């Protein structure tokens with residue numbers, strides 16, 4: 076456990092958000108399934124990415140990191156570990172849900188374990204569809220989960236609004252099977268940008284998936300092809316710095332792709348909606364400066380952008396009116412119950428926020444007082460609190476601040492480099 080203490084202030088300067096965690100998970104997994112050597116860069120060693128590397132290695136990939144360059148030699152097609160393989164996924168929902176069907180497609184018996192909140196995060200969608208496809212699943216509820224058997228091709232019917240990670244996992248696994256398969260959604264898709272990212276990276280690694288009404292058709296017998304690829308910057312992390320601008324900072328964001336399929340690219344128009352002034356420069360950077368007056372309140376549909384909710388709510392907490400964030404029920408099954416922990420963060424700092432059944436109702440106030448925030452072992456809550464501290468009257472203490480290591484280990488280092496005042500925590 077570590078506690079960070081932050082004083083109010085302003086950030087200024089250039090910031091390149093880290094490589095996208097979602098893109099890196101996918102590229103590492105595809106490279107592990109490809110014949111030959113792939114080179115991926117830049118890769119930042121967050122805890123979640125370490126978990127994906129660890130699982131890929133346990134399944135037989137050889138991986139080495141030199142600086143920010145990750146070289147991956149794919150799993151040999153005939154490679155199977157005898158017995159049951161232990162696959163620890165840390166706290167990473169993506170690692171767990173992407174690799175369950177992939178291990179089953181490889182015919183690898185395995186036990187998946189997890190830490191923090193991961194053992195309690197849902198896997199029921201797989202428990203419902205994998206046994207019918209030849210994979211026995213043993214669990215006393217969540218993790219550990221033991222899988223046993225070879226995944227068979229066929230029709231996979233599953234909801235689109237529990238977690239898109241189940242769909243991504245199947246999209247990675249089904250091309251490896253002998254026969255053709257279909258994924259059919261039984262409820263509307265949420266987090267659609269993450270599926271677009273999966274399809275984009277699959278196609279870069281030579282795997283084709285055909286969209287059909289209400290789902291996808293996936294041909295079996297496909298081969299992943301090794302690839303040299305650049306991991307694009309992370310729009311979800313960029314959102315924290317856009318909030319910094321909303322709270323008085325003058326920041327230039329560099330290295331982001333405007334043609335990205337990341338759903339969280341929506342952060343840009345959303346923060347412009349709050350009043351942040353954004354100047355797109357010829358070199359592709361974005362200069363972001365504070366609103367000319369108060370932050371403007373706005374209602375936000377979070378169905379496609381769950382990871383933005385904590386920082387959007389914290390920004391709305393200083394707006395000139397009420398903001399409603401809706402279609403965000405999935406936030407309850409992330410690293411923390413993010414509707415509860417975001418509301419608690421805002422209240423701890425003197426703001427006003429109520430949980431609703433599917434989101435948050437945020438009543439804007441003029442400033443945060445300061446106070447102590449429970450980071451709830453949730454990186455996005457810790458980073459949102461750190462940005463709120465810029466606009467507080469007094470000090471902000473954040474418990475569990477080490478949670479940033481899940482996605483952005485250098486976050487506090489960058490925060491201080493840009494002129495922020497955080498102390499009391501080891502800066503990685």
Ligand SMILES: O=C(O)C1=C[C@@H](OP(=O)(O)O)[C@@H](O)[C@H](O)C1
Nearest residue numbers: 097169238239240266269381382
């Ligand atoms: O596929 C991905 O990379 C992710 C999908 C999203 O999850 P859900 O689809 O469960 O909302 C998101 O919250 C998570 O941080 C990363």
Ligand SMILES: C=C(OP(=O)(O)O)C(=O)O
Nearest residue numbers: 166167168169382409410
């Ligand atoms: C929910 C997240 O990740 P995961 O589901 O991969 O644990 C996240 O990064 O906010």
